[in-house]
Amino acid sequence: MSRMIFVNLPVADLAKATAFYEAIGLTKNQQFSDETSASMILSDTIIVALLTHAKWHMFTSRPIAPATSSEVMLAVSCDSRDAVDAMNQAAATHGGTVDINPVQDLGFLYNRSFADLDGHVWEAMWMDMAAADGATG
Incomplete structure (x- = not known):
């Protein structure tokens, strides 16, 4: 299991x-x-x-914890860069706060973070594992 x-x-x-x-x-x-x-x-x-x-x-x-604190950041994988952007757009459209941390674009890794209505921090991320393997040598 x-x-x-x-x-x-x-x-x-x-x-x-x-x-x-x-x-x-x-x-x-x-x-x-x-x-x-x-x-x-x-x-x-x-x-x-x-x-x-x-x-x-x-x-x-x-x-x-107050909504302004950062106790934990929950990262969730997405299927593509577009899916990362779509999740952040949906969060913004429905009352969340997007890009509360700087957008990270390393080529093989792309992520954006948002806070939900209660300030819980999420990071939508996409990673090209084949390129990541080559990047880490």
């Missing part, structure tokens, strides 16, 4: 956060969603769980 990762994110407005993540390409899994959380499928092995603040605090008493 492949290992899975579940990224749990506290969100201020579950409906708006769910719509945002749908707009950037994730799919809501109704079976594991309710009025306090939305299970968003990124891939067969990666799930993003959007949790209301009350639900979040059922798992930890640690404070929720």
Whole structure:
């Protein structure tokens, strides 16, 4: 069995956060969603769980980081440079903040970052693995 990762994110407005993540390409899994959380499928092995603040605090008493902080940057691979740009455009169109870090274009690697509605930082990236192998020697 492949290992899975579940990224749990506290969100201020579950409906708006769910719509945002749908707009950037994730799919809501109704079976594991309710009025306090939305299970968003990124891939067969990666799930993003959007949790209301009350639900979040059922798992930890640690404070929720302010939207202006950077606790973690989640990188997600895309199929092409155009797909990186499309994800960032979708994020911008649906209330996210794009290019919060400088765009990186190394030829074989291209990435852009954005923050969701709650300030969680994502990096959409594309890498040409064949060219990367040659670049690293």
